[in-house]
Amino acid sequence: MSAPDLASTKVPAGPMASKKKVLLSILVPSYNEERYVSSVIAAIHTVKFPDTIDYEILLIDDGSQDKTLDHLRSFETHAHISVFHIPANCGKGAAVRIGIKKAKGDIILIQDADMEYDPHDYPKLLQPILNGQTLVVYGSRFLKHKWGPVGGMRLSNWLGNKLICFCVFLLYGRWITDEATAYKVYQADFLRSLTLRANGFEICPEMTAKALLRGQSIIEIPIQYRARGVDQGKKIRWTDGLKAIMMLLKCRFSQI
Numbered sequence: 319m320s321a322p323d324l325a326s327t328k329v330p331a332g333p334m335a336s337k338k339k340v341l342l343s344i345l346v347p348s349y350n351e352e353r354y355v356s357s358v359i360a361a362i363h364t365v366k367f368p369d370t371i372d373y374e375i376l377l378i379d380d381g382s383q384d385k386t387l388d389h390l391r392s393f394e395t396h397a398h399i400s401v402f403h404i405p406a407n408c409g410k411g412a413a414v415r416i417g418i419k420k421a422k423g424d425i426i427l428i429q430d431a432d433m434e435y436d437p438h439d440y441p442k443l444l445q446p447i448l449n450g451q452t453l454v455v456y457g458s459r460f461l462k463h464k465w466g467p468v469g470g471m472r473l474s475n476w477l478g479n480k481l482i483c484f485c486v487f488l489l490y491g492r493w494i495t496d497e498a499t500a501y502k503v504y505q506a507d508f509l510r511s512l513t514l515r516a517n518g519f520e521i522c523p524e525m526t527a528k529a530l531l532r533g534q535s536i537i538e539i540p541i542q543y544r545a546r547g548v549d550q551g552k553k554i555r556w557t558d559g560l561k562a563i564m565m566l567l568k569c570r571f572s573q574i
Contacts, residue, residue, distance in 0.1 A: 457501030
């Protein structure tokens with residue numbers, strides 16, 4: 319199959335260079351994460367941002383059935399933090415889309431609420447967008463590893479990720495080492511222009527597909543990663559891999 323004819327999207331040179339302060343919106347979608355979400359928020363507050371960066375944290379509870387919402391509401395009076403609640407569990411995609419709608423920032427970063435990813439990687443993830451190199455940055459768990467799972471990741475999860483990456487290459491003509499990464503960073507106006515519709519985990523491949531269809535380059539930056547197991551609350555299942563591939567196909571051929 320030949321690579322698709324992608325429309326180009328011009329990246330403005332130094333899109334943030336003229337702004338004295340850049341606002342970063344950190345979206346934290348959460349579902350039944352009472353064990354970890356407070357630690358994630360605390361870790362974000364210890365990040366040493368450049369002087370040119372201000373940030374806001376948007377905590378979105380996706381109908382949690384444990385005490386996650388109570389934890390989130392305990393931060394409502396803190397500076398930089400807003401809390402949103404979806405009464406029924408709709409999926410990560412629904413929570414992310416609400417966060418995108420409510421975000422006020424120039425850049426939007428997605429942070430899972432499970433401590434698998436380290437917020438101290440934020441500064442290097444932001445730099446390519448701040449420098450005007452791209453509008454999209456992914457944190458790659460595999461960029462510095464030639465082969466095999468990292469950070470205690472299960473082999474099945476790694477194989478699933480590689481399959482999705484291969485599908486991206488076949489359908490969109492671009493190789494990405496870690497399509498399923500949770501660390502996706504977008505220039506905010508560009509992200510809003512993609513018209514995302516997914517409710518579940520398939521919002522990740524939808525974001526990838528629609529960015530590539532716009533001709534946008536995705537710069538990958540190596541990140542730290544520490545996997546957790548199902549017994550610790552990990553929610554990704556093999557069926558989510560199938561949904562991801564179906565989303566890549568839909569975006570490529572149905573123009574959704």
